[in-house]
Amino acid sequence: MLNELYQKLEERWIEMVEIRRFLHQHPELSFQEKNTAAYIADYYKKIGVPILEQVGGNGVVARIEGTLPGKTVALRADFDALPIQDEKDVEYRSTVPGVMHACGHDGHTATLLVLGKTLHEMRGKLSGTVVLIHQHAEEYAPGGAKPMIEAGCLDGVDVIFGTHLWSSEPLGKILYRTGPIMAAADRFEIVIKGSGGHGAQPHKTKDSIVIGAQVVSELQQIVSRRVNPIDPAVVTIGSFMADNAFNVIADSAKLIGTVRTFNPEVRDFIEEEIEQILKGACLSARCEYEYVYERGYPAVVNHAGETDLLIQSVDTIDEVHSVEEIEMQMGGEDFSHYLEHIKGTFFFTGAKPENVEVAFPHHHPKFDINEKALLIAAKSLASATIQYQERHSVTETLIK
Numbered sequence: 001m002l003n004e005l006y007q008k009l010e011e012r013w014i015e016m017v018e019i020r021r022f023l024h025q026h027p028e029l030s031f032q033e034k035n036t037a038a039y040i041a042d043y044y045k046k047i048g049v050p051i052l053e054q055v056g057g058n059g060v061v062a063r064i065e066g067t068l069p070g071k072t073v074a075l076r077a078d079f080d081a082l083p084i085q086d087e088k089d090v091e092y093r094s095t096v097p098g099v100m101h102a103c104g105h106d107g108h109t110a111t112l113l114v115l116g117k118t119l120h121e122m123r124g125k126l127s128g129t130v131v132l133i134h135q136h137a138e139e140y141a142p143g144g145a146k147p148m149i150e151a152g153c154l155d156g157v158d159v160i161f162g163t164h165l166w167s168s169e170p171l172g173k174i175l176y177r178t179g180p181i182m183a184a185a186d187r188f189e190i191v192i193k194g195s196g197g198h199g200a201q202p203h204k205t206k207d208s209i210v211i212g213a214q215v216v217s218e219l220q221q222i223v224s225r226r227v228n229p230i231d232p233a234v235v236t237i238g239s240f241m242a243d244n245a246f247n248v249i250a251d252s253a254k255l256i257g258t259v260r261t262f263n264p265e266v267r268d269f270i271e272e273e274i275e276q277i278l279k280g281a282c283l284s285a286r287c288e289y290e291y292v293y294e295r296g297y298p299a300v301v302n303h304a305g306e307t308d309l310l311i312q313s314v315d316t317i318d319e320v321h322s323v324e325e326i327e328m329q330m331g332g333e334d335f336s337h338y339l340e341h342i343k344g345t346f347f348f349t350g351a352k353p354e355n356v357e358v359a360f361p362h363h364h365p366k367f368d369i370n371e372k373a374l375l376i377a378a379k380s381l382a383s384a385t386i387q388y389q390e391r392h393s394v395t396e397t398l399i400k
Contacts, residue, residue: 001125002316002386008118009378016374019043019110021092027081027099027106030140033058036079036109040134043113049120056147058136063129064120070128070389074153074160075115075381076338077108078138087365102367104165104351109134111163111377119382127389131157135334141187141296143334149341158392159306160344161384162335163377165351167359171370172321173350174314174380177328178307181346182300183232183260184267185332190215190278191290196244196251206287208253209242215255216240218277226273227266234260234330235270260330262299300336302345309391310345313383319376331362349377 028036037058044051044062052061082102086094094100116132133153137144154160169175192215194208216237223233235257242253259274261267271293282289314320326348335346351373352359360366 001122002383005118005122005382005386006317006379008121009115009375009382012114012118013372013375016110016114016378017371019113020106020371020374023079023106023109024092024101025095027094027096027101029083029099030080030137030144031057033080033136037134037136040079040109040113044116047117047120049116055153056149056151057144059144059148059151059153060134061148061153062116062132062134064116064123064126064132065129066126067124068127071158071392072129072131072156073385073388074131074133074157074338074344075112075385076133076135076160076162076335077112078105078135078144079109080105080137080139080144082139082363084363084365088368090368100365102364103139103362104167104369105138107165107351107369107371107374107377108163111374111381115378115382119385127393130385138334141185141294141334143297143337145334145337149337154338154341157342159388160338160342161306161310161381162338162344162346163349163380164333164346165369165373165377166348167351167353167362167367167369169348169350170352171350171372172319172376174320174323175326175348175350176302176307176310176323176345177326178302178304180262180299180301180328181326182333182336183234183262183328183330184264184299184336185296186259186267186271186294187296188257188259188274188291188293190255192253192255192282193288193290194251194253194285195287197249199247199249202249205249206285208250208287211281211285211287212240212242212253212255215278215281218281219257219274222270222273222277227269231263231266232261232328232330233266233270234258235274260332262328297332297334298336298340300333300346301339303339303343306343306388307345309388310347310380310384313387314380316383317376317379319372319379347380349373349380
């Protein structure tokens, strides 16, 4: 069955590209993906695949029942875009000002739609059930995975697989990791409340910018001096705002940042340490502060057996030239929520554009992918699905 499935996917690669480019031209932000969700639903309705709409929000879930007995495998693709202006000079650039698919979610969706269509046509040879989870709002916490799970998208599911198109890695490379692969991603905001005044009379003020600069400097010591070096962690200030005239000392400053960790204890520790540093700086300056720490997605932790199956599965794909274990990535992904409920694995599919030495990174205004990676992603998910069914069919036969 697998070779026939591969052949059909090869014949439909152009369709994947067309879908991806349409979605790229019509992006929608997290929690606002009404038209994208309708597009996905209509695609399945036209080919007769049963679906559920508005699952946990804008999520869409399709279900393909094979005629042969077997397990239930879930495959997931996200479909939200980012608040970024598309600066690429291509015919399929975004038509929505200030919004673009700068992370490959359009490609994930195109891959899963065409794979779903093909599996549906071959359901007479398909074992078990395939649940296709089209998830909204991956980019912005609290994300779409958690409410979709709460709405029942994993009910009865035995295993889940997901992939992310990875523009920094060459076409034909599959990157995996057993255990932790992506970090917990948190966000925090700090407002330092000083006392403003004339720039020529600093002694009559409590300079929020100076206090904020002190806080930023001390925050860098959390990871370098207070966290065990064997525990990966990141503390980053991404925004420091205190807008004023050139001769005015700001009465308040706002800092926004992110924390990335793998160890839950380190996560707790850093949250507390940020406030201790903030409290100390403001106490010495006799000013006040506000501190809000928002927990984002937990770390993505792949299961060993399912990761091993994935490694073996992609070996059957001609277009895959190398399969490598990747270092832990400090980026976040709410695929982690699925893996907290059931077994599975999340991996990266190389999608570096052709004829470039260094690809524009994810979330960049000129981000793009090699669209040949769509076929590799589809084949990888297909192979993992079929071989999972075959492995468990053999296991159950031996047990009997």
